[in-house]
Amino acid sequence: MMLTDYSRIVVAYDHSDLSKKALKMAMNLAKQDKLIQLNVVTVMQPVRPLPYSSYGYALALNRESQEKEFQAIRDEITEELKTLPNKSKLLLLEGLPGQMIVEFVKEYDADLVVMGSRGLSGLKELFLGSVSHYVVQKAPCPVFIVK
Ligand SMILES: Nc1ncnc2c1ncn2[C@@H]1O[C@H](COP(=O)(O)OP(=O)(O)OP(=O)(O)O)[C@@H](O)[C@H]1O
Numbered sequence: 001m002m003l004t005d006y007s008r009i010v011v012a013y014d015h016s017d018l019s020k021k022a023l024k025m026a027m028n029l030a031k032q033d034k035l036i037q038l039n040v041v042t043v044m045q046p047v048r049p050l051p052y053s054s055y056g057y058a059l060a061l062n063r064e065s066q067e068k069e070f071q072a073i074r075d076e077i078t079e080e081l082k083t084l085p086n087k088s089k090l091l092l093l094e095g096l097p098g099q100m101i102v103e104f105v106k107e108y109d110a111d112l113v114v115m116g117s118r119g120l121s122g123l124k125e126l127f128l129g130s131v132s133h134y135v136v137q138k139a140p141c142p143v144f145i146v147k
């Protein structure tokens with residue numbers, strides 16, 4: 001199997017340790033051939049209303065902290081991707097993570113997804129989290145699960 005069979009790689013990145021490992025892995029693949037294109041996708045979940053009386057305020061605070069977090073991810077990943085000669089991009093999408101990742105994979109016509117087995121929630125009873133489980137089932141291309 002030629003590495004260049006996987007020339008359009010998507011990394012699903014949620015800032016968890018395993019997603020960092022997935023990014024490293026994908027960057028190492030990309031280093032093998034500068035024709036490989038890398039797209040790092042981070043999905044922001046729509047903020048759920050909290051059961052506070054002043055919930056509009058809580059919602060705004062939540063939204064603000066989420067945006068701060070994503071700004072931090074943007075800065076960090078942009079710096080990291082600069083170290084590659086490959087064409088690469090960071091995409092911030094909004095919606096349900098699994099669905100948005102699969103939608104992007106289809107639209108971009110990716111030929112490999114690289115992601116972690118688990119993410120930020122850290123429950124360890126199951127091998128796959130809900131997002132990796134969904135993407136493995138629904139993606140039209142191979143999915144490389146980092147553990
Ligand atoms: N919001 C997201 N944006 C991009 N990639 C994500 C996102 N959430 C998860 N991922 C990817 O999916 C992998 C597995 O995370 P997942 O969310 O499935 O597990 P979890 O957080 O442990 O469990 P769960 O979210 O189901 O409670 C992560 O390592 C990351 O690669």
Ligand SMILES: [Mg+2]
Nearest residue numbers: 119120121129
């Ligand atoms: Mg998760």
